[in-house]
Structures are given as structure tokens and as C-alpha cells.
């Protein structure tokens with residue numbers, strides 16, 4: 213087989229789309245056709261709905277989807293992380309059962325990792341899974357689970373061995389969310405949105421075959437999920453809704469529903485795009501302090517962009533970018549906080565008003581209460597500092613007295 217080049221990939225996907233794209237098909241029908249062709253997930257293996265192409269060609273494929281105005285596979289939310297985790301650690305049965313329905317968008321997913329006593333220290337998970345009869349029975353609680361109220365399936369970390377040290381006694385499962393043993397209670401955030409939930413398990417059932425990886429191997433599986441989560445920030449945008457037709461109508465409906473829990477995420481990132489227009493609008497663009505703050509924001513944004521480009525070229529060249537995702541994550545927090553600072557300087561006390569006649573229709577107030585979230589989600593800033601210290605700077609490992617002790621003896 214000849215090696216793929218940018219031109220050959222572009223020509224192939226273009227020819228396939230020109231012959232097959234039909235906006236009048238139902239969304240699932242179109243996606244099934246697309247999935248069979250491998251162009252929905254070209255970097256996945258050929259036996260699992262992909263074309264086995266290097267990930268660097270995804271951008272070219274997306275450009276062709278945008279050019280013709282075709283809908284692509286479902287990508288929003290945790291389903292992408294679930295798919296990546298299943299591809300790396302799942303059995304053939306998992307791949308058959310879950311991957312296709314992830315791509316068609318028929319199933320939605322959530323991530324049951326964080327819990328009241330262990331967010332950063334994920335290995336200290338305490339919900340228990342006991343094997344009884346021919347299935348796993350789960351009891352305990354998770355929290356901060358984005359979109360749990362809409363999910364069909366969850367990636368769950370639960371403790372299966374209390375005598376092993378914490379990292380070796382947890383196991384990863386695919387938990388069916390829609391069952392009587394799972395109770396989802398929504399949480400209201402300080403910005404007024406309702407993205408995440410508490411999830412309680414009361415004898416929730418997991419079929420034996422839904423164990424992912426090895427019993428006690430949940431830590432390895434979770435690391436894969438988290439590595440993909442950090443990468444997700446730089447992942448492919450979905451095609452722009454540029455065309456009419458049944459497939460697009462359903463895709464836009466799906467996207468609107470999927471984005472509902474995330475609609476404050478632009479504000480969480482600080483809205484650096486609004487800073488200069490807001491300064492001009494409020495007549496503060498000649499104020500030396502505001503100008504200085506905006507310059508610092510621009511400097512941080514550009515440095516982050518160059519770091520992301522360095523990371524992308526490392527990936528394209530086939531090198532492992534290592535912990536570079538942590539630098540990007542930390543940079544996003546710094547940028548969001550600096551942007552919030554400038555918005556605060558420009559708006560003054562009126563930035564606290566949330567009514568529609570407040571500055572930027574209340575968006576400034578939403579920014580101020582949403583920005584703290586970016587320093588927490590997907591691993592806090594402090595945890596990113598530790599990762600950078602240990603894996604990039606080569607500092608000694610953070611001491612952890614509970615690491616080698618049987619988990620049941622760890623004080624909690």
C-alpha cells in the first residue's frame with residue numbers, strides 16, 4: 213500500500229463525500245454510512261470504523277467536510293474520551309457494543325471519577341464494586357459529574373480490592389446509567405447554570421463483561437482517559453452548520469442539547485476576545501493601567517498559542533508530547549484569570565450586575581463567577597504544577613504516605 217500524503221487523503225475523502233453526502237438522509241442513517249467508510253474517525257484502526265491514518269490528517273479531512281458542508285460523526289462531550297479509552301483498553305466486545313453508537317450519537321456518556329473525598333487524588337476512590345453472582349454490584353457516591361442527567365453510559369472508577377494499595381485496588385467499568393440503582397441529583401452552580409450532578413449508587417448493577425482492562429487496573433485506564441481529556445482542548449472542531457437538510461436539522465438539535473451544560477464554558481475561559489472592544493466601548497482604551505493589563509493578556513495568549521503549536525508539531529512528527537498538555541491547561545487558567553482581571557478593571561463595580569442592562573448584557577458578571585472553574589476542571593492548577601515539576605522539570609516525586617499501604621488502613 214502506498215503511504216498516505218496530505219494530497220492523497222484530501223482527494224480520497226473529497227471523492228467519497230462528493231459521491232455519498234446526502235443532507236436529506238436521517239442523521240443516524242448518514243452517520244452509519246460515514247462510519248462504514250472510515251472517514252468519520254480516520255485515525256481509528258480500519259477494523260474499528262477508521263482508516264488507520266495518522267492523526268495529523270484529521271485537519272485535512274475536516275476541511276473537506278466543511279468545504280462540502282457535510283455533517284460529521286458525533287463528537288461532543290465525554291463520548292470522545294470514552295471512545296479513546298475503549299479503543300486503548302476495551303475488549304472486542306466493548307468495541308462492537310459501544311464505538312459505533314458513540315459515533316452515530318445514539319448514546320451519550322459521562323465520567324464518574326471525582327467523588328466527595330477524592331477529586332485530585334483520584335486513586336483514593338471509595339465507591340465499592342463487589343462481584344456477586346454474575347455481575348458487579350456498586351455502592352457509594354460520585355460528584356461533579358458533567359451531564360450525568362443525560363447519560364446512557366458512564367466510565368466508572370470503583371474500588372474492588374481494599375487490601376491492595378490505593379492505585380492497585382481500583383477497577384474501571386462501563387456502568388449503565390439508566391437503572392434503578394443509579395440516582396442523579398443536579399447541582400446548581402454560582403453562575404446559575406446546572407452542568408453537573410451528584411450520582412449515588414445503591415446496589416447498581418454492572419454486567420461482568422463491562423469491566424475495562426484488568427481487575428485492579430483502573431488506574432492505568434483512568435490515566436488514558438485523563439491524557440485524552442487534556443488533549444481534547446486542542447481537538448478537532450465539528451464542521452460548521454452551513455447546509456440545510458434533514459441530517460443538519462437533527463445534527464443542530466443534537467449539538468444544542470449537548471452544549472446546554474457547557475454553554476458557560478466560553479465565559480469560563482475569560483472571554484479575552486471581548487476585552488479590547490469592551491475597553492473601547494467604555495472609553496478605557498487610553499487608560500495606561502488598562503492598556504498594560506491588556507498587553508499582559510495578549511502576551512500570555514500568544515505564548516500559549518506558540519506552546520500549543522510546538523505540541524502539535526511534536527505530535528505531527530510522531531513524538532510523544534509528554535506532559536505538555538499540563539502546560540496548556542495551566543496557561544488557559546492564567547489567561548482566563550488575567551482576562552477576568554481586565555474585565556473587572558474596565559467595568560468596575562457595575563461588572564457585578566447580572567441583569568440584561570448590565571455591562572455586556574450581564575456577560576461580564578458571568579465571566580467573573582465562571583473563571584474559577586477552569587482552574588479546577590480536569591485537574592486543578594496545583595495538580596498541573598506537580599505534573600510539570602515531576603515530569604518536565606525532573607523534580608522528586610511528591611511524597612504520598614498512603615501510596616504503599618493497604619487501602620483499608622489509609623485514614624479517611
Ligand SMILES: Cc1cc2nc3c(=O)[nH]c(=O)nc-3n(C[C@H](O)[C@H](O)[C@H](O)COP(=O)(O)OP(=O)(O)OC[C@H]3O[C@@H](n4cnc5c(N)ncnc54)[C@H](O)[C@@H]3O)c2cc1C
Pocket residue numbers: 322323324325326327328329330331332333355356357358359408585586588589590591592593594595598610
Ligand atoms: C466544570 C467542571 C466540570 C467537571 N466535570 C467532571 C466530570 O464530568 N466528571 C468528574 O469525575 N469530575 C468532574 N469535575 C470535577 C473535577 O475533576 C474535580 O473538581 C477536580 O479534579 C478537583 O477535585 P476536588 O474538587 O475534589 O478538589 P480537591 O482534590 O479536594 O482539592 C481541593 C484543593 O486542594 C488542592 N490540592 C489537592 N491535592 C493537592 C496536592 N497533592 N498538591 C497541592 N494541592 C492540592 C487542589 O488544587 C484544590 O485547590 C468537574 C469540575 C468542574 C469545575
